[in-house]
Amino acid sequence: MFNTYRRGLFITAFLAAPVTLYLVYVISPYIQAFYIAMTDWRGVSATPNFVGLDNFVRLFADGVFWKAVTHNAALLVLLPLITIVIALFFAFLLNVGSGGRGVGGVPGSKFYRVVFFFPQVLAVTVVAVLFQQVFRPDDSGMLNAPLMALGLGPVSFLSDPGIAFWSVLGVMVWQAVGFYVVLFSAGLASIPRDMFEAASIDGAGRVSLFFRITLPLLWDTVQVAWVYLGILALDVFAIVWVMTDQQGGPDYSTTVMATEIYRNAFEYFRFGYASALGVVMFFFTIGFAILSLRLSRRERIEY
Amino acid sequence: MTTMTSWTVANSRKAARQERRRRLGPLATLTHLALLLWTVLTVVPILWTFLASVKSEDEIFGDAWSLPATPRWDNFARAWDQVNIGQYFVNSVIVVAFSVAGTMLLGAMAAYVLARYPFRGNRAVYLLFVSGLAFPVYLALTPLFFVVQNMGSVPLIGPFIGLNTHAGLVLVYIAYSMPFTVFFLAAFFRTLPTAVGEAAMVDGASHTRVFFQIMLPMARPGLISITIFNVLGQWNQYQLPLVLLQERDKWVLTQGIADISTAAGYDADWAALFAALTLAILPMLIVYTVFQRQIQSGLTMGALK
Secondary structure (H helix, E strand, O other), X not given: OHHHHHHHHHHHHHHHHHHHHHHHHHHHHHHHHHHHOOEOOEOOOOOOOEOOOHHHHHXXXXXXXXXXXXXXXXXXXXXXXHHHHHHHHHHHHHHOXXXXXXXXXXXXXXXXHHHHOHHHHOOHHHHHHHHHHHOOOOOOOOOHHHHHHOXXXXXOOOOOOOOHHHHHHHHHHHHHHHHHHHHHHHHHHOOOHHHHHHHHHOOXXXXXXXXXXXXXXXXXXXXXXXXXXXXHHHHOOHHHHHHOOOOOOOOOOOOOHHHHHHHHHHOOOEHHHHHHHHHHXXXXXXXXXXXXXXXXXXXXXXX | OHHHHHHHHHHHHHHHHHHHHHHOHHHHHHHHHHHHHHHHHHHHHHHHHHHHOOOOHXXXXXXXXXXXXOOOOHHHHHHHHOOOHHHHHHHHHHHHHHHHHHHHHHHHHHHHXXXXXXXXXXXXXXXXXXXXXXXXXXXXXXXXXXXXXXXXXXXXXXXXXXXXXXXXXXXXXXXXXHHHXXXXXXXXXXXXXXXXXXXXXHOOOOHHHHHHHHHHHHOHHHHHHHHXXXXXXXXXXXXXXXXXXXXXXXXXXXXXXXXXHHHOOOOXXXXXXXXXXXXXXXXXXXXXXXXXXXXXXXXXXXXXX
């Protein structure tokens, strides 16, 4: 009897603080957000009125919102695709691509793995400011100086609405690749080496070694990478907010859902509208999560 | 075991290298070219920033690839004092130190109880934590701002945990780090053997004592990797402080750095700004290079769970 009491006391004592913090700072704001999304709350002192789904109706008629959604959708497709292709290529080269029997990485693979990971440990804001300087539109910019010397520039990486989005995508890929090289390398290391040896003894070249052995055995890890990069693409904020002209510009050509939520809430003080945007973003994220769980049900290869 | 494998790997690498030289000369060169290209792409922007941090204002606005006539180390002194990077840096260190410590303590406590003590509602509490993984933080931003503002009017402790306080930010960081920490550590605690703890209980140790003296030490590898994950995540956090810390002297490093680009006009001290950027990058790269093995395995272990 006393033991059951002590056990209950222990459970309560250990869960009290984490659960309370979590309810106050995480769960309660999320629940409130769904209500605020149905009000016309504007400004810190104003009183909110219930307006039903008005915010959502306005949202779907808002061109900027659709631009933001389009950019998130484009990132959702392109960021995982490009990052995974590049990372797989390098992970393969570093671990099995040394030719010969097809086993073992190239010399210096440890060095490359350390260096490729550098961008990952830098804060996104630091990367954003750094590339703002790299992308400068005249010959004081790191990229434009050589381009202009070759007679190709200057390229308006951030001020041309047709180019700015690709600059954002480029920086995101630049930062992400290293992590996935390491992730895929870890996956490759767990594949028994005799697989590669057997295949290359049977005469498999590098290309078929990659598509017939590496990719199928790494498929689980690739799926994890896909989900992570997809969430990164849906959640992108700091790169756009800090690096681009007019925080999502020029002319909203780089804006994403997160920047529009922040802009509406903390610059225009349209709390209701911003929350409605947040609710839409929530459903996109959940939708993506469910979709990727569904698609990832594929037979596992046991080894 | 590890030395065995690394020895074999080293040997097979050596063999492979000789084999490669013999048969695949040109292809191997291409491989190296591809790897070197990405190395250059990674390193050059960073090195270019370091170089610009010792240039004068005129040199920064001149040709991007010119070397400074004389290195201007005083840029760093101005970055530290006038751009306030020193202050932001200290703020970041304080916030992350307390919030990671809090995250690990509370996260481990919750994860342990949820992983090891079946009780009614266990599953529900666990799912409540884990569901947080699927919510975009942007949905919560507006209400969170008002939650923290209201915290400021709680009697006694209010002034310490309201808006523009570091303790307030620490509590928010802890709460938002819970989903992944609990998810990861609960999975980890489930894999640990139960026998040691049970033996200690028979000998009269309390639940609390078993947790702190037996289970935590056993969970060390998991704790280390999730600590690294949280340190990096919270150090690099920008969105939450942007909303919750609006007074300049409270800012964390990411806010200070981001401000370089948004607030800097033509009269800004660009040389000091590059120095500030360097000061934000360099410590991270040094710490990473020293602990790269742990950091890489910590982060990938977290991702693959």
